[in-house]
Amino acid sequence: MTTEYWRWKEYNWKNPDIDWKDAKNITVGVDVGSVSSQAVIMTDGELYAYSNMRTGSDSPESAENALDWALKDTGMTLDNILYAVGTGYGRVNVPFADRAITEIACHGRGANFMYGPTVRTILDMGGQDCKVIQVDEKGKVQEFLMNDKCAAGTGRGMEVFADLLEIPIEDIGELSFQVDEEPEPVSSTCVIFAKTEATGLLRQGWPKNDVLAAYCSAMALRVVALIERVGVEEDFAITGGIAKNAGVVKRLTGYLNLEALQPKHDTQIAGALGGALFAQTLAVKEGKVPS
Amino acid sequence: MVSIGVDMGAKNVKVVVLRENEVIGKALVTAGLDTEGALKEALQSASREAGIDYDEVGNITATGAGRKDVPMARDELTEVGAAARGALFHFSDARTVIDVGAEEGRGVRFNAEGRVIDFVINEKCAAGAGAFTEAMARALEVPLEEFGPLSLKSDREIPMNAQCAVFAESEVVSLVHAKTPKKDIARAVHDAIASRITSMVRRVGVEERVALVGGLAYNVGFIDSLNRDLETEVLIPPDPEYTAAIGAAVVAAERGAKASEGGENS
Amino acid sequence: MKANYGYHDGSGDFFITIDSNLCTGCVECISSCPADVLEMITDDYDDVVAAVKDEHRKKIKYSCAECKPVDEQPPLPCVAACEPGAITHSW
Ligand code: SF4
Ligand code: SF4
Numbered sequence: 001m002t003t004e005y006w007r008w009k010e011y012n013w014k015n016p017d018i019d020w021k022d023a024k025n026i027t028v029g030v031d032v033g034s035v036s037s038q039a040v041i042m043t044d045g046e047l048y049a050y051s052n053m054r055t056g057s058d059s060p061e062s063a064e065n066a067l068d069w070a071l072k073d074t075g076m077t078l079d080n081i082l083y084a085v086g087t088g089y090g091r092v093n094v095p096f097a098d099r100a101i102t103e104i105a106c107h108g109r110g111a112n113f114m115y116g117p118t119v120r121t122i123l124d125m126g127g128q129d130c131k132v133i134q135v136d137e138k139g140k141v142q143e144f145l146m147n148d149k150c151a152a153g154t155g156r157g158m159e160v161f162a163d164l165l166e167i168p169i170e171d172i173g174e175l176s177f178q179v180d181e182e183p184e185p186v187s188s189t190c191v192i193f194a195k196t197e198a199t200g201l202l203r204q205g206w207p208k209n210d211v212l213a214a215y216c217s218a219m220a221l222r223v224v225a226l227i228e229r230v231g232v233e234e235d236f237a238i239t240g241g242i243a244k245n246a247g248v249v250k251r252l253t254g255y256l257n258l259e260a261l262q263p264k265h266d267t268q269i270a271g272a273l274g275g276a277l278f279a280q281t282l283a284v285k286e287g288k289v290p291s
Numbered sequence: 292m293v294s295i296g297v298d299m300g301a302k303n304v305k306v307v308v309l310r311e312n313e314v315i316g317k318a319l320v321t322a323g324l325d326t327e328g329a330l331k332e333a334l335q336s337a338s339r340e341a342g343i344d345y346d347e348v349g350n351i352t353a354t355g356a357g358r359k360d361v362p363m364a365r366d367e368l369t370e371v372g373a374a375a376r377g378a379l380f381h382f383s384d385a386r387t388v389i390d391v392g393a394e395e396g397r398g399v400r401f402n403a404e405g406r407v408i409d410f411v412i413n414e415k416c417a418a419g420a421g422a423f424t425e426a427m428a429r430a431l432e433v434p435l436e437e438f439g440p441l442s443l444k445s446d447r448e449i450p451m452n453a454q455c456a457v458f459a460e461s462e463v464v465s466l467v468h469a470k471t472p473k474k475d476i477a478r479a480v481h482d483a484i485a486s487r488i489t490s491m492v493r494r495v496g497v498e499e500r501v502a503l504v505g506g507l508a509y510n511v512g513f514i515d516s517l518n519r520d521l522e523t524e525v526l527i528p529p530d531p532e533y534t535a536a537i538g539a540a541v542v543a544a545e546r547g548a549k550a551s552e553g554g555e556n557s
Numbered sequence: 558m559k560a561n562y563g564y565h566d567g568s569g570d571f572f573i574t575i576d577s578n579l580c581t582g583c584v585e586c587i588s589s590c591p592a593d594v595l596e597m598i599t600d601d602y603d604d605v606v607a608a609v610k611d612e613h614r615k616k617i618k619y620s621c622a623e624c625k626p627v628d629e630q631p632p633l634p635c636v637a638a639c640e641p642g643a644i645t646h647s648w
Contacts (some may be wrong), residue, residue, distance in 0.1 A: 105601035128458070140602065141558050145572070149564035149615035150416070151457035160457060190567030191457045192417035192426060193394065204324065226565055229572070229647075278601075409627050454615040455566070487640035490619035492629050 012051040012069045018043055020076055027083045028070070029106065029275020030063045030097065032090030035127035035155070035241075038272035039066040041076070042280055047113075049074055050269050059090030064235035066272075067096070083283035085275035101278050103271045104133060104144045110274030111237055112139025114259045120233040123223065123252075124270070125242035127155035130223060132230045139274070145230050150189075153222040155241045157191045158248075161215050165208050166194055169245075176212040176247035179191045183210045185218040194218065216247035223248075224255045236260050292349040293341070294547055295536040296540030297364060298533075299357035302303065304335040305533055308341035309540040312380075315340025317376065317533055334363070350547030352465060354539040368533060368542050371410045375401040377538030381528035386498035389517075389525070390534070391488060391507035393421040398492030409495040419487050421507045426456045427480040430463040431473055438477055439538040442512030445478035459483070477512060483551050485516035492521075502526040504534035558600070562609035563617045563647070571618040572647040573635075577606040579643035587640035594620050607643070618648070 012176055020026060023043035031038045033055060040050040055062045063086065071077065078096060085104040086094030094100070110120045114276035117137040122130040129148035135141055151157045162169040183206075188194040198211050238260045242248055265273075283289050293315075300303040304326070308316035318337035338345065353364035354373035361367075368376075370390075374397060378388035380461035383403075390397040395414040401407050417426065428438040449471065453459035459480075466476050473491040484507075501523055507513050508531035518524055528534055563572035573594075582605045588596045594617070598608045613620040624633050627648075634644050 101601050143561070145558035145561035147564045149454050150566035151455050152567065153565075156457055187566065188415065190415055190417050191455075192422050193415065193567065200324075222565070225570075229561065229565075229570070301613060411627050413568055418566070419568065452615075487616075487619055490622040494622050494625060496628075 002180045010051075010053045010069075012049065012072055014049040014074060014212075015047060018046060020048060020080070023048075025280055025283055026076070026081050027085070027279030028067060028081050028084045029087060029272040029277070029279055030066055030094050031106065031269075031271035031275060032059050032063050032066075032086065032094060032105065032255050033088045033103075033126060033271070036268065037062045037066040037088070038263075038269045039063075039070040040071050040269050040272040040276045041074075041081070042276040045280060047078070047265070047273070049068065050243065050265075050272065052266065052268055055090070059093035062090065063094040063096075067178065069141055071237040082288045083279040083286070085279040087271050087275040098279070099282060101275060104131065104146065105141055106140040106271045106274030106278065107131065107141040107239070108133050108135040108144075108274065109277045110270035110272070111135065111239065112137075113273055113277055114263055114265060114267070114270060115235065115237045117236050118235045119174050119237050119261060121227070121230070123227060123236070123238045124272075125154065125238070125240040126141050126224045126247075127241055130154055130226060132227050134230055134233065139277075143230050145226060147226060148260075151191045152189045152194070153219055158242065158245065159221065160195060161198070161212070164198060165211060167208065167212070172212055172216070173246035173248070176216045178209045179207070179213045182217070183214045185221055186214045187218070187219075189222055212247065216245075217251045220248050220251035220255060223252055228258065231255060232258070234258060237263070239263070239270045242270070243267050292544065293343050293347045293450070294349055294375075294540050294543035295334070295337070295351045295542055296536040296538065297330070297334070297351065297353045297355075297358075297361050298536035298539060299326070299355040299361055300392065301356050302370075304329045304333045305536040306337040307533055307536040307540045308337050308343060309537070312507040312541075312544075314537065316343070317530070317536070319532070321515050323356075326357060328363060335356060342358045345552060348508060350543040351548070352539040352543035352546065354535050366543075368547060370541050371407055372506060372542070373535040373538035375399050375407050375538065376405045376541045377534035377536070378528070379405045380456075380537050380541050381534075382500065382502055382526050385502040385526060387492070387495070387501045388534075389488060389492055389501060389503050390505040391421055391503070391513075392505040395420050396491060398495050400495045400498055411491055413491050414433075414489075418454055418459070419484070419491065421505070423456045423459070423484050424444065424480060424504065424507065424510060424513065426460055427463055429547050431436075431467065431476060435474065439481070439510040439512035441474050442477035442481045442536060443515055445472070445474040445482050447475045447478070448482065449475055449479045451479045451483040454551075459474055478516070481510070481512040481516040485513060485520045488517065489520040497521060497523075499523060500526055502528065504528060504531045506532055509530075558602070558604075560608065563613050564615060564646070568618075570647050573609050573617060573621075574647070575607055575609070575647045576643045577604050580606045580639075580643040581641055582606060585638040585640070586635040586644060590633040591634065592620050593625060595635060621646075
């Protein structure tokens, strides 16, 4: 078995300025992804609490765990929640959800809240997929593309390299800039062939950091190709696990010649946040909110 | 007259020496970093096996991804053309050849003279090439040469969902965790790659008979899955990985003969 | 909304794009497709539109292979069937 170098902490957060007992419309969005699951609780259009956890082997259980963790120390229970939306890969397996909505639509809406109405293009690089989403000023999706077939351009591809070079994944970004000169990108798109190529480079005596730099820019180029299929319109935002890898992000924004917006919250909650926002609207529409 | 075909692949150099339509010498050398040295070595050892002198050689033709890097070759041939000619060398009734090497898969349809009618190539994605089975055998911790025979023992079809070699590795690992017998996983792997190769080749219009060449032609598990998918019995030449080099040698002989008829060959 | 179904991998770009602003929900493309690749869905904005089935999204190059012979490619059935021109292919 390969060692897992992909490390991040499970956590939860609560807005201390909000007393949910005053709220009328309380909703939750739960995003069950293939690697991590998030729950976001909203009260009257405001972000109240969220959690981010590892997805277990069982989707319903992962959804429940994420919710429990977001609810922790709030005094709130599932009974206080008017509407729940499930999203992500395991969205149909969220036991307490009133409706399932795709991660694309949720992501668009979540990013609109997180970055404000000027955001038009969102790149989401997750553990096992890569999405490009274009939204209007309301966060409604205008065009999207999702690549979950190929590991190139996903966190998984980066993991393979971290593993090959025996470098913790969170150090990749920084190390990839510690090179004398920026090397040519790895030429193979395919992770398997790129790995062969990298092994060859190491054998030729390339330092590890150079190989990392070559892979980070290859990955950035791959993702640029996807973004260009949809077209990039500013403002531009990057979400997902790779957003934390400066080695890819800096090269990517360099190729595109633009800056990415800075998020106010952890970008991994974008999908669940969008779900909670949809739930806010749906709760009103379906008459669940007391007037 | 003696002719030589050189197949300069991504990984290996293959050389075939042909005399009057008969293979009298062949060699395969793994290239590594020094391709030039590997080429020399392969040429020498094939010539030694054939027992020929270098000046007996009428013509040399190169094929393969690195065919431009064969300075002693007088001309070159595409991989597609070489696969067709090589298949026809062994089987005069073959009209389609499937060539699956470690890094790419190809389908070629040709006529009785070996002229290419249509071809299709799947390149640069390991999921459609021999590298897929190699990676899966590794994930399953089964030696590559046992992987095919293991697959034959299975009588159960289980689907593989991942269409990427990297994600498929994880799928294989979770199948192992779920206590799925290794033989059934092996079969699933071969079924998956065979189905991709089959849909690819269908695009050129499969005409009987079908020959299978390249590294995967050694894999009985893959052959079995492919036969089931194509609903035919594919032909496997002896030493299938030399097929392109043989094709090149055949063309070298032909072109050499033409040149000397025209009196241009000194 | 323009939905790009498919993928980009080492061997190229394989996307079917369906524009829900153009799709009228007439179902013509679905009956035209010999490989049963398409279906009608109600999308997240409650529009009833054609979409590529989930099980084909990661292997669309292979699913559509039958309609794309390498010599003379006839017009694609789904594209030809779609009067408003909502469907396009990237390859
Ligand atoms: S190109 Fe490589 S990484 Fe991408 S799908 Fe194919 S096998 Fe997987
Ligand atoms: S190209 Fe053919 S198989 Fe593919 S969606 Fe269109 S009609 Fe169906």
